[in-house]
Amino acid sequence: MQRQKIIGIGDGPASFNAEMNLLVKNVISVDPLYQFSAKEILARFNEVVDSIIDQVKATPNNWVWSYHKSPDDLRHHRLKVIEKFIADYEFGKQNRRYITGELPSLNYQSQEFDLALCSHFLFLYSEHFDYDFHLNSVAEMLRIAQEIRIFPLLTLMSKPSPYLDEIVKHYTSAGYSVEIAKVDYELQLGGNMMLKIARKDN
Template sequence: MTQMRKNRNDYVWDTISSVEELGRIRMAAMDTFLADFNAGKNDGRYIAGKLPLLPFEGGSFDIALSSHLLFLYSAYFSAEFHLHALQEMLRVSSEVRVFPTVTLDGSPSPHLNFVTKYLVCHGFDAEIKRVPYEFQRGGNEILLVKPV
């Protein structure tokens, strides 16, 4: 939360009113997850996996979502990693969504153009759409990818 305080101007504080409220929301989400983890793991709702190789059969899901990983951490993951991760998500689902499409500093991901062009050239529709949610300034676009 220290980093959030330093960078508070990089965020839109309409839905969440303060860094302190954000901290409470994140702690509540973590508590909810931890309270459910053992039962969820036993029920098969939590399955360990790691991009770019997922432990699922092809076509297992309708939608695969990458939230706050791909593109956000472009400084840490190469364009090739992004492409392989998206190809794997497309293998296990009929639609992939990636949100947001900006990096940690709020700039457009340097990998976005390469990845979308590659996917379009290989039989996918890749579309960037604006969404009504924006917490990170500029982070209000989602990449939608589907087979043509």
């Protein structure tokens, strides 16, 4: 049986690709960040990690401490993640598992992937990217993959994205299978919902 081909879009300095590669999964990660070296990415992470954790500590009511037990535990987890990413990054780039690219235009063939994932980018940055960007990005994900999944559905301000309902209506009326599913992971309060869109012939 052929392995499912997966693309993670906007993956950033995450350990997803490294962990999936150890499980012999067929995963490609795409992000504009990958134009930089491991040393440059790690330096940037070290510059911002403490300020990000300080922002989390300043808004205690916006977070759920179940998977992560505290802001300090979150910081510790992020350090472990970046460590795994950096250890895998240069080798993964040589194997073309980490590719420089960004939405809404990706250099892949139509239906090249079984599954396209987008975590902590679309909807989260609704204040920075408008509705057309989201619509075009979802369209591009559906062009290259049979099914797409986007998580979470809240903005950085922990509010529902103003674009979600229109995206759901658009693709439901276009004949796609559209589902908003609850997931086990929740860090942002209320941020435990995932959008799944698939072709009906799937």
